[in-house]
Amino acid sequence: MMPTMYFNSHKIYDKITQVLAENKGTILFKTSWFTNIDTLVTSDPSNVQYIMNSKFSMYQRGSEFRNVFDFLGDAVFNKDLDEWREEKKFTQAFFRENQYHKSTPKIIQYTLEKGLVPILEHSSKNNRVLDLQTLFNRYMLDATCIMATGFDPGFSSH
Template sequence: MTNLLSFSAILNLVGFWDVAFALLGLFIISCLLERFTNKGPMLWPVLGIIPSVFLNVNNMYDWATVALIRAGGTFNFRGMWFGGAHGIITIDPSKLEYMLKTRFNNFPKGQYYRERFHDLLGDGIFNADDQMWKEQRRVATTEMHSSRNSVIDLQEVLLRFTFDNICTAALGVDPGCLALDLPQIPFAKAFEEATELTLFRFMVPPFVWKPMKRFEMGYEKRLKESVQIVHEFAEKAVTERRNELVRLGGLNDRSDLLARLMEYTDQNPEGQGTQKRFSNKFLASGANAVILKNQLIMMQFLQWKN
């Protein structure tokens, strides 16, 4: 009886190691095939691009630039299994023109993207699709070509590249990041942290970040706190501007995007009077979207210049 038990234990042990070595061999073969067939970043079994991202988190832009050059300007990526993260990263001008101009309607942001950014950007232009995006873009484009805008020294803007400029253009508020003592501005710090933590949602599957959000755990708790600071700042600016509009009856002396959106109204069916088109919450979300978009553009530009 003892011999039979020992023999059974040996078989179980052998079976375990067989499976372990088989899985190890499969892992190694998968890595080798991926390395020799994929010109872009390494896509690891199960984890996808996540290990490559974390290994290069301190030199992200340099790493991404080298990867794009090695891949000829375009590469595919995927995230963790069952996370739904997959797509294409490209700097090919012809592909960008195809997506942003030629067939723009075929490339909406979609639910996957909007769901992750909704806490921070709401339904602002940077997180909107279809008719809502068209409406906001039309208003923004009108303001960009408005004769009421003052001339901007582009060189000065590039030299100043700061959070102050972006907030001034979107909200008409100078947060004071360039004060002589270079103080730490809670809104600027919270906005940067909220952006980074929101992007982290793209690295992990929904069954990880959604429960963390529900129970306010880990980085999702910090994200909620940062988003609250961002929203309070933006909503305060919107409320003050709304009061100014009511008090003065117009915002002609203002040339920021918030003022133009706030003045945009529709005539009622009888043509008498006007009705408010955008809510304060909507205006705050839209302003945050513009700040984020311009911040990312300027970061990419300076990285290219360097």
């Protein structure tokens, strides 16, 4: 797969999407012999559910995984089993709340309209370059703060 990925690097996301679609949403990405790290890639929600809830302990991350995916920071996907168990206690209670399910679409709509879209429009009109990772992080921080506390810090609108 490495040569295919290299020759299609300019359209990597399209290629990954195509390969996943051709393989029922899940592929085993075999890397070269010298890295010896194979990666299971899935877009199938039932597989994600299985990995994250049913058999999380079978999919240990380890230091090699964290080094490869360090750009994810301390996201749940990089946590080891003990860290994940602690975080799961908190997040499960939060996500089970009926109010969370009712308010999430409204909060996302609000933060898009008030924060993200105006910045993108302004930057486009003024031909400005944006750091999208920083902008999206700010957007997610705003949405998370509103969901968790009801307060809009307005980071994505600055």
